[in-house]
Structure formats: structure tokens, C-alpha cells
Amino acid sequence: MSLSSRSLLATMISLALYGPAMADDNPQATTNNINDTTNEASQESQPEIDVSTLEVVKGTCIAPQDRSQDINNEPVHIAANEANAESAIAVTYSGDVVIKQGHRTMAADTATYHQPDNSVTAEGNVYFHDGGMEVFSDRLESDLDTEDSEMDNAVYNMTCEPGRGEAEKVVKDGLEYYRLKNGTYTTCPAGDQSWRFSATSIERETDSPFANLYNARFEVVDVPIFYLPYLRVPVGKERLTGFLYPNIKLNSRDGFSVMTPFYWNIAPNYDMTITPKYMTNRGLQLNTDFRYLTTFGSGGLKAEYLGSDQKYQDLGARWAFNFNHSGTYQGHWLFTADYSKVSDVAYFNDITSNIGKREDNNLLQTAEASYREQDWDATLRVRDFQPLTTGVSSNYRLMPQLEANYYRLDLPYGFDFQLNGHLSRFEIDDPNKPSADRLHLEPTLTLPYSTPWWSITSEAKLMYTYYNQEFDKNVQANQHLEETVSRTIPSIRVHSGLYLERNTQIWGSDYTQSLEPQVQYLYVQSVDQKNIYDAYDTTLLQTDYYGLFRDKRYSSVDRIAAANQFTVGASTRYFDNEYKERFNLSIGQIFYLNQDNANIDDSSDEATPNYSATALESDFNYDDWLFFHGGLQFDAGSNDIQFANSALEYRESSFFTQLNYRFVSKDYIKSSLKDNNDIDKYTDKGISQAGIVTGFPVYGGLSVRGDYYHDLNDSRMIESQISLNYRTSCWLITVGYNKYLVARGDVRFDTPTYENNYSISFSLLGLAGVSSFGASTASGNAIAYGQPFNLNN
Incomplete structure (x- = not known):
């Protein structure tokens, strides 16, 4: 200026x-x-x-x-x-x-x-x-x-x-x-008078990122909208204290709501956004977002406070806050923290909020400190949570865990050695479940060998675990447990793969096709583990094509599945003459040499085949405008599909449409859950959901973005959204409507609960501190959008 x-x-x-x-x-x-x-x-x-x-x-x-x-x-x-x-x-x-x-x-x-x-x-x-x-x-x-x-x-x-x-x-x-006498300022191009600031005097110091306006007027199409005797505006990318643009919404939960954010630029490395939010159905809520940047890292504190909820007055004041930090110190230390808490378990059901991280109906509270050197590292972590359900929580707290790892990659004859270990303390509120101290050591010796066309990796591992378990012996479910338990399990793994390629033609175009077969032998000794509680921090891993070649079935060490098996798989890929991958297809299966190791449930009396479900994965990219991804697990023994997902997208310039689908059988869900007795309350047939996401220009700066997701098993909508966006070179307005499923109710009765949202957002483009509007799903319940060709990257 x-x-x-x-x-x-x-x-x-x-x-x-x-x-x-x-x-x-x-x-x-x-x-x-x-x-x-x-x-x-x-x-x-x-x-x-x-x-x-x-x-x-x-x-x-x-x-x-x-x-x-x-x-x-x-x-x-x-x-x-x-x-x-x-x-x-x-x-x-x-x-x-x-x-x-x-x-x-x-x-x-x-x-x-x-x-x-x-x-x-x-x-x-x-x-x-x-x-x-x-x-x-x-x-x-x-x-x-x-x-x-x-x-x-x-x-x-x-x-x-x-x-x-x-x-x-x-x-x-x-x-x-x-000083500019009777001056104006706008970010609109020449000839466009959509909006501007006018003032009898505009003053700016040399190299200052801000300008001071006296007797300032904000004008839209030459019509004055508001007047201020003094106004300070940014003319660069620097931050500036002042009010940001208001946001107006209308929904069935909060009624008519208005948010007026105020940005406070405290210092170059500190700032805060204070947002009063008035809701006709709920009252006045105050939201704050404090951010900082120091030599020890960056982080922030978010807080929400509703003094009196007019819709639920018996609950009193309702609040939520989150503290997060991430940073390094002297190149060796790493510190992270993420702590959240809310006033009551129904907070997120009643109030729109993005405070903290939620997992399995729990609000996470975690922190860890790590020290790293070239050959070793150590981490001290704690993991707590706030239950978001009534009753006693059945989740374990980690209070604390000390993890240490040692690496040696320069042993004679090309061997690599690593030693992983951790010492953990698990606590729980449920008196019917055990608490425990656990020590785990896992030395591993690896011999890798590779050429441009062939590779083989041999691995020998010894897994030692010691438990000191505390439990109520009068509880029937704990009768098989022992207070002091140690377990030693050896494991051998040999994985080999080939890389072959040839030149080929498809419809007159030149391609390079690769063929990448791989085979793995895995042996894990069978050891009786019934005297150990198997769910302190352990759950079954999803098995897709890439998971077939893991050396374990569970996420942690409370349950180590025995194995004596071969895994066979192959991938083929097609690259165009610019070495861009256009198509790939992968297929694989596990063959069990010992049938007892095929069934992950030791208590099951059902006969199991000597092979796993067949897993397929495929991606397709046609000329960078048509994309496809698909994944499938098919059990030939029962002639059933266990798991499937797919996404098909057409994209041309600013127009795109994506169709996606996911399916999970009820039996597959039950096999993945330890406590599956109540699964009938949530689903009769498993998961079968389809969705469509689209966005396209209409005319000039007007565009549409929408999505719709549907549950095919229950024949009900999960979420829908549509927004109209009108954008010029210097301003943007968006009007949106969203409806999503809040509660399914009992699947045996048609009693779903939906939330309706109407919103309008206006932004002036080009001013510092003002971000443009982007449509996004409100609930996170639906299938998230993802680029189909990159789902496995």
C-alpha cells in the first residue's frame, strides 16, 4: 500500500x-x-x-x-x-x-x-x-x-x-x-469493484506488513457496509490482531448459530483465536485456540466452555479442552503429548466439537518422551483415556511403558541384529479383568540378500515375555489365569521374491510389464498361552494381500499365533513409456502345513481348511482421468466374501465423481472382536455401504460439491451433503446443507436419529489470516474420500 x-x-x-x-x-x-x-x-x-x-x-x-x-x-x-x-x-x-x-x-x-x-x-x-x-x-x-x-x-x-x-x-x-489521502485498498483485479476499503487517510510505515486506515469504510459494489473510525489491515502474509469473518449456521441441534472469531497476535511465536458462538437452542459458548512455537517444539491449547446449556440445563456448565505438543531438543530428544478431557460422557453427542482424538468411545490422553542415537533408542510413554460411555470402562491404561531398541547392522557375513524390548504396566477400572506388569524381549537376527532381480531374507527370532498378573480369582473368566507366567517362543521366517519384466503392447501402445512372485515360509512354535490374558493391548490385524506376508496375526504380544505355513503371492504391474504405473494386480494366499494353526480361535470346534482366504488387490489409472482401486478377500472353503472395498473415480479438470463401496461380513467382524456376544445389537448382516462423491463447475465461478452414503444392509442413509460455492478472484461465498446419522438405534427397529445442518460462509480472498472455505463431511461416519490409485501408498 x-x-x-x-x-x-x-x-x-x-x-x-x-x-x-x-x-x-x-x-x-x-x-x-x-x-x-x-x-x-x-x-x-x-x-x-x-x-x-x-x-x-x-x-x-x-x-x-x-x-x-x-x-x-x-x-x-x-x-x-x-x-x-x-x-x-x-x-x-x-x-x-x-x-x-x-x-x-x-x-x-x-x-x-x-x-x-x-x-x-x-x-x-x-x-x-x-x-x-x-x-x-x-x-x-x-x-x-x-x-x-x-x-x-x-x-x-x-x-x-x-x-x-x-x-x-x-x-x-x-x-x-x-500517507495516502482519500485512498482505497482491495485485492480484486482491475475493473472489479466487488469490495474495497476506503479511508480519508491510509498510513503505513516502510516495510511494515500492516496499514492503518482512518475513517475507514468497507464497501461492497460501491455500497458502504460498515464504518470504523480506525482500522488496521494486513497487506502481506503476516498475522494481525482483529476480528475474522463471521460464520452463520442453522441446524436441528443448535438452532441458529453465529460465530465471530477474534484473532490475537500475541507475539511472533504465540497467538490465540477467541470465538464466541451464540446458539439459539443452547446459549453462548466461548471457544479458544492458543498456539505456540518454541525451541522445544510447537503445540497448543484448545478449550470450549458453555456456561449453561439451555437444552440440557440439568448438566450445568459443559466444557472440553485439549493440550497437544510435539517437538525435538538437541537432535536426540523427541517429546509429544496429547491430553483431552470433557465435562460429561455425552458431550460429543450433544455438541459439535473437534476437541482431541477419539478411539473406541474413549477420549485419548497420551504423552511420550524419546531419546535416539544411531544404534539405539528409548521411549517412555503413558496412555490414559476418558471413557465416553456410562458404566465401567473395559479399556486398559498404559501406566507407563518403557520401550528400548538396539540395532547392529554391520555384523560379519552380512547379518543384521536388533533387540526390541519393553516393560509395561497395564491398569483397568473393571474389577473383573486383570491388571498386569509385562516384560517383553525380542532379539532378531536377519540375513538379507538381494540382486536387481532376486531377493531373499532369512530371519530368526526369539520372543520372551514375562507377566505378573493381578486378578480376582473368584471371577469365572479368570480361572485359567496364573499370577506369574513366562513364555518363550522361537520363530523362523524366510521370504523370497523375484522381479521379472518384459516389453509388451496393448492397443498399439508400448508398456513395460513386471511380474513379481514372492513366497514366504513362517514357523512360530505352538506354546500354551491360556494362562495369559490376551487383550491388554492386543487385537487381531486385518489381513489383506499385504498382510499375508506379515510374521504375526496380532498387533501386540499378548497373543502370539502359532504358525507353520507357506504364503504364496504375485503382483504384476504395467508401466507406460514414461515409467508411470498404470495398472497393478496382486493375489496371494496362505497354506497351512499344520491345520491346528489355521484357526485363530482355539476354542472353536469347527473344522477349518488348510488354506486362508484368497486376497486380491488391484489399482488402475487410465490416462490420469479414470482411476480404480479394489480389494477382496474370498474364502473358497465357505464360498463367502469376507472383506471387500472398491473406489472408482472419474476426474477431468475441476470435475470429479467417485463411487465407493465397502463390505465386511458378520463372521469376519466376530473373529476380529474378543467380546462379540453383543454384536447382534449393532448389525444383522455385517457392513455393506456405498457412497458417491462429486464436484463440478456450473457456470463461471459457481460450483457444486456433494456426497451421499447409504447402508445397503439396513436400507438407510448414513450421510448426505451438498454445498454451492461461488468464487471470484477476490471473494467466496458457500451455502451448504448436511444430514448425517447420529445414532442407529436398535437394528431390529427403524429408530435412527439424524442431525441436519445448514451453513453459510463468506470469505474475502487475498487478505492475510483469511482462509478460503472447503467443503468437508460433518460427522466422519461415512467412507472418507481418498484417491483410488494411492490407497495403499
Whole structure:
């Protein structure tokens, strides 16, 4: 909104220096095609300046790193059609006057240096460019003694960031201060008067990221919307204290709500956003978001407070907060923390909030500190939670866990060695379940070998675990447990793969096809583990194609599944002539040599086949506009599909449509859950959900974004959303509607509960601190959008 430091002054100095020299040499001379270079120390001939230089400069941004570092000592180049010098009085340049000094350029019809009062006047089509801004004016006056300048009828454009305006007069006081009389500012392009700030006076200090507006008006299409006697606005990317743009919503839960965020720029490394939110159905809620950045890392504190919930007055004040931190210290230490808490278990059901992280109806409370060296690392962590359900929680707390790992990758004969271990304390509120101390050590010796076309990795592992379990012996479920238990299980794994490729053609186009077969043998000794509680922090892992080649079935060590099996699989890929992958297909299966190891449930009496379900994965990319991903697990023994997912997307420029689907059988869900007795309350047939997501331009800046998700088993909608977005080069407005399933109710009865949301959002684009609007799902209950070809990356 102003010129940079010494912008006008440095240009005018060139006239002052050159003028006396001309006067001394020829007091009344008229010279054509003058071309000189001047600085405080010397004058020397330079190549002629072409007037077309202006056309190159106009509208361009010169990055700060490309600008002259000491521009006032740069040579000054002057070009003009004529120069008239009158000794000791004035020197006048006329006719296409162009002056360059470093990255600065000035042009005018005439430029006159007045020697008695040491001032400069430029008139007629005055133009100035300093790298980040250009100014057009009728007339310029500059006093070289006081370094004050004035420009009449000025029009300015910022060239490195959005911003332009005009002023009746631009006054420069010395080197550090600029004032625009009756000036305007907007980020809209020339000719677009959608919105602007107008003020009787706009002031800015040199290099300041902010401008001060006095008697400011905000105008939309030349119509004043509001008036403020004083306003400070950002003209760069820096943050600024002040109100952000309000957000208006209407939904069935909160009624009509208005949010008016206030941003407080406390310091360069601290800030806070304070957002009062008034809801007609709930009352006034205060939300705060404090952020910090220190040498120990970054983090923040979020808080929400509703003094009196008019909808549930018996609950009193309702609140929630979250503290998070992540950072390193001296290159070896790593610290992370994420602690959240809410006033009551129904908080997230009643109030829209993104506080903290939720998992399995629990609000997580975690922290850890790690130390890392080249060959070893150690981590101390705690994991607690706040249950979001009534009754006693059945989840375990980690209070605490000490993990240590040692690596040695330079042993003789190419062997690698690593030792993983942890010491953990598990606590629980449920008196019917055990608590425990657990020590686990896992030394592993690996021999990798590879060539460009073949690889084989052999691995030997010994897993030792010691438990000290505390439990109520009178509980029937604990009768098989022992207080002190140790377990040692050896494991051997050999994995080998080939890489073969050939050139081929499909529909006349050249491709490179690869074939990547792989085979793995895994042996894990069968050990009786019934005296150990198997769910302190352990759950069954999902088995897709990539999971077939794991060396374990469970996420942790409370349950180590025995194995004596071969896994066979293969992948084929097609690459175009630019080595871009266009298609892949992978298929694999496990063959059990010991049938007893095929069934993950030791208590099951059902006969099991000697092979696993067949797993398939495939991706397809046709000419970067049609994408597909699919995954499938098919059990040939029962002739059933256990798990499936797929996504098909068409994308062309700003138009896209994606269809997605996921399926999980009820038997597969039951096998993944330890406590599956109540599964009938939630599903009769498993999961079968389909969705569509689309977005496309309508006309001009108007676009539509929408999605719809449906439960095929229960024949009910899960979530739907539609938003209309109208965007110009300097403002954006979005109107949206969203409806999503809050509670399914009992699947045997049609009693679902839905939430309806209406929203409107308005943003001015180009102002610092203002982010543009993006449509997003409100609930997170539906299938999330993902690029189909990249789902496994």
C-alpha cells in the first residue's frame, strides 16, 4: 500500500547528481539521446536504455532475494530524448524519460532537478516500480534535503501479492512513513469493484506488513457496509490482531448459530483465536485456540466452555479442552503429548466439537518422551483415556511403558541384529479383568540378500515375555489365569521374491510389464498361552494381500499365533513409456502345513481348511482421468466374501465423481472382536455401504460439491451433503446443507436419529489470516474420500 524504503528518493538522487555535472560542462546545452550512469563516486558510459524496458517491468514481481542489496550505491542509468541544463538553476529531461537504479525503475514525460532548493519534479505519465509495487501518477515532487515526496492522483498495484488501490495524494514523510489521502485498498483485479476499503487517510510505515486506515469504510459494489473510525489491515502474509469473518449456521441441534472469531497476535511465536458462538437452542459458548512455537517444539491449547446449556440445563456448565505438543531438543530428544478431557460422557453427542482424538468411545490422553542415537533408542510413554460411555470402562491404561531398541547392522557375513524390548504396566477400572506388569524381549537376527532381480531374507527370532498378573480369582473368566507366567517362543521366517519384466503392447501402445512372485515360509512354535490374558493391548490385524506376508496375526504380544505355513503371492504391474504405473494386480494366499494353526480361535470346534482366504488387490489409472482401486478377500472353503472395498473415480479438470463401496461380513467382524456376544445389537448382516462423491463447475465461478452414503444392509442413509460455492478472484461465498446419522438405534427397529445442518460462509480472498472455505463431511461416519490409485501408498 506504499513504496518501499528510499524508493522515490533514490531515483531522484540520480537527477541531483547528474544535473550539476551537466551545468558545469555546458550551461545552456540541448542534447539528444542522453545516456549516463551516475553514483556518488563516479560517472561512466553505459549501454543505452530502451524504452521497451518499461513493458518488461510493468506488472512483474521481483522476488526479495533477487533485489539489489545496497540499491542506493548502484549505478543510475538515465535515458531521455532531450536534456536542457541552466547553470545553477535547473536541469530538465524530457521525452520518454526512463531512470533505472538496480531493481527500481522510474519513467515520466519530463523530470526537472531544481538546484537552488535541491528538489525534483516529474510530470506527465509518472511511473514508478520498486520490485514489489508499481505506482502511476500525474505529478511527483521530492525534496532531496528533507526526503519528503508527494504524488498526485496515484494508482498503485502490488506485484508480488494481491492488492491495488488509488489515492488523491500520496505523501512520503522522510524515509520511514507514507500517507495516502482519500485512498482505497482491495485485492480484486482491475475493473472489479466487488469490495474495497476506503479511508480519508491510509498510513503505513516502510516495510511494515500492516496499514492503518482512518475513517475507514468497507464497501461492497460501491455500497458502504460498515464504518470504523480506525482500522488496521494486513497487506502481506503476516498475522494481525482483529476480528475474522463471521460464520452463520442453522441446524436441528443448535438452532441458529453465529460465530465471530477474534484473532490475537500475541507475539511472533504465540497467538490465540477467541470465538464466541451464540446458539439459539443452547446459549453462548466461548471457544479458544492458543498456539505456540518454541525451541522445544510447537503445540497448543484448545478449550470450549458453555456456561449453561439451555437444552440440557440439568448438566450445568459443559466444557472440553485439549493440550497437544510435539517437538525435538538437541537432535536426540523427541517429546509429544496429547491430553483431552470433557465435562460429561455425552458431550460429543450433544455438541459439535473437534476437541482431541477419539478411539473406541474413549477420549485419548497420551504423552511420550524419546531419546535416539544411531544404534539405539528409548521411549517412555503413558496412555490414559476418558471413557465416553456410562458404566465401567473395559479399556486398559498404559501406566507407563518403557520401550528400548538396539540395532547392529554391520555384523560379519552380512547379518543384521536388533533387540526390541519393553516393560509395561497395564491398569483397568473393571474389577473383573486383570491388571498386569509385562516384560517383553525380542532379539532378531536377519540375513538379507538381494540382486536387481532376486531377493531373499532369512530371519530368526526369539520372543520372551514375562507377566505378573493381578486378578480376582473368584471371577469365572479368570480361572485359567496364573499370577506369574513366562513364555518363550522361537520363530523362523524366510521370504523370497523375484522381479521379472518384459516389453509388451496393448492397443498399439508400448508398456513395460513386471511380474513379481514372492513366497514366504513362517514357523512360530505352538506354546500354551491360556494362562495369559490376551487383550491388554492386543487385537487381531486385518489381513489383506499385504498382510499375508506379515510374521504375526496380532498387533501386540499378548497373543502370539502359532504358525507353520507357506504364503504364496504375485503382483504384476504395467508401466507406460514414461515409467508411470498404470495398472497393478496382486493375489496371494496362505497354506497351512499344520491345520491346528489355521484357526485363530482355539476354542472353536469347527473344522477349518488348510488354506486362508484368497486376497486380491488391484489399482488402475487410465490416462490420469479414470482411476480404480479394489480389494477382496474370498474364502473358497465357505464360498463367502469376507472383506471387500472398491473406489472408482472419474476426474477431468475441476470435475470429479467417485463411487465407493465397502463390505465386511458378520463372521469376519466376530473373529476380529474378543467380546462379540453383543454384536447382534449393532448389525444383522455385517457392513455393506456405498457412497458417491462429486464436484463440478456450473457456470463461471459457481460450483457444486456433494456426497451421499447409504447402508445397503439396513436400507438407510448414513450421510448426505451438498454445498454451492461461488468464487471470484477476490471473494467466496458457500451455502451448504448436511444430514448425517447420529445414532442407529436398535437394528431390529427403524429408530435412527439424524442431525441436519445448514451453513453459510463468506470469505474475502487475498487478505492475510483469511482462509478460503472447503467443503468437508460433518460427522466422519461415512467412507472418507481418498484417491483410488494411492490407497495403499
